[in-house]
Amino acid sequence: MPKISIITPCYFNGDNIPVTFPVLLENEKNFPVGTQIEYIFVDDGSKDNTFEQLKKVQKAYPDKVKVIKLSRNFGANNASYAGICNATGDCCVILSADLQDPPELIPQLYSHWQKGYKLVLAQKTNREDSFITKMFSNTYHNLVRKIILKNSPKGGFDLWLFDRSLRDEIVKMNEKNFHLPTLFMWLGPEYVSIPYTRRKREIGKSGWTFSKKLKTFIDSFVAFTYLPLRMISVMGITLGFLSIIYAISILINKFYSGVQVEGWSSLMIVLLFTSSFIMISLGIIGEYLYRTLDAARNRPNYVIDQKIDETLGSKNQ
Numbered sequence: 001m002p003k004i005s006i007i008t009p010c011y012f013n014g015d016n017i018p019v020t021f022p023v024l025l026e027n028e029k030n031f032p033v034g035t036q037i038e039y040i041f042v043d044d045g046s047k048d049n050t051f052e053q054l055k056k057v058q059k060a061y062p063d064k065v066k067v068i069k070l071s072r073n074f075g076a077n078n079a080s081y082a083g084i085c086n087a088t089g090d091c092c093v094i095l096s097a098d099l100q101d102p103p104e105l106i107p108q109l110y111s112h113w114q115k116g117y118k119l120v121l122a123q124k125t126n127r128e129d130s131f132i133t134k135m136f137s138n139t140y141h142n143l144v145r146k147i148i149l150k151n152s153p154k155g156g157f158d159l160w161l162f163d164r165s166l167r168d169e170i171v172k173m174n175e176k177n178f179h180l181p182t183l184f185m186w187l188g189p190e191y192v193s194i195p196y197t198r199r200k201r202e203i204g205k206s207g208w209t210f211s212k213k214l215k216t217f218i219d220s221f222v223a224f225t226y227l228p229l230r231m232i233s234v235m236g237i238t239l240g241f242l243s244i245i246y247a248i249s250i251l252i253n254k255f256y257s258g259v260q261v262e263g264w265s266s267l268m269i270v271l272l273f274t275s276s277f278i279m280i281s282l283g284i285i286g287e288y289l290y291r292t293l294d295a296a297r298n299r300p301n302y303v304i305d306q307k308i309d310e311t312l313g314s315k316n317q
Contacts (some may be wrong), residue, residue: 001034004110004161005089009042009079011207013097014049017041018118019203020097021057029294030107032114038085040066041097056306066309074302075212082302085171093161098206100199101159109161112192118163119191120185120285124155128200140217148224149185157181163189175295175302179220186224212268222291228284235277302316 006024008016021039028037039061043051051069059249068082080094093106101122109120127134141156158181166187171317175183221228 001032001036002091002114003036003038003089004031004106005038005040005082005083005087005092006038006095006106007042007080007087007092008095008097009044010046010050010054010097011044012048012074012078013204014046015204016054016097016099017053017057018247019097021194023099027103029105030104030161031110034107035110036066036089038087038089040065040068040087042079042083043067043069044072044076044145045077055308062310067307068304069304069306069308071303075215077178077216078301080180081170082304083105084167086307087167090164091161092160092167095159098201098204100201102196102199105159105194105196106161108194108199109159112194113161114161116136117190117192118166118274119187119189120161121153121157121191121193122159123153123157123193123195124198125195127198129198136213140220144182144220147227148220149182151188152182152185157193161186162315168262174301175223176299177219177291178223179216182220182224188252194257218287222287229288232281235281239274239277 008020013020024039028035031037031159037220040055041054041057043054047128051067054067059066066086066088069159070082072078072081083094091110093109095106096099106123108120112120129137129139141152141154144156145152145154156311160181162184166184166189168185173183
């Protein structure tokens, strides 16, 4: 029978693990008889008791649970990528540890995979969050659909299943500063999506801070489109055209109307506007240059501090 790897990145989820794993075990009855299930938990540098809880789970179910402890916090994308690199299933699922994405959907994703789909998404049609969170999330996903990948599902997705062939492609690419869901959409496979409402988090506090959200936003656009650079070029041409028009208007006023143009106010406005445009342009170019440098250095996306599974026992890397 096929084997499915369920990958769960964990960050300060010590209170979630004792609740989440029994739900996953209960959910096994919804899979076809004989389906092999591999659970891969990746502790992304948590400073609470997450790793201790994961070791208890692995000790109780050594034949089906792998635990990977990263040396520090590398971010949810890299933690998920670490799980992908260590997965052995014929298909894989990315699932958050806080149960906001219902594990009950995984058997439905799996059934579509059995029909031949290499990518199956749980599409967020709604979410039990605040109005501000919904607004920013919808704005982000709409921009992704319009600017980066028009085949992205409306509302985005945080829970998805993918075939081993896609897993191999992702590992082979070894991207830096990536957004994992967008990277899978970039591969371009035909997919099917299952709509659902994302739940409100009941246990613990989200580690998805504003700085991490901002990095994801920047990574999504810098890694998958040259539009910001193109916008700099367009703005430069536009400013050059406007400056010519402004210069012509000054000459006309001076030689034909006899009107002297006051220089201080207009000069300061032009100077401040141009300076701000230059600084923004340098910032955008810098984002691209940094990512080029990061790719050239070829540092690992993650460093494993400890790995625990049935074959290795406990092993420090």
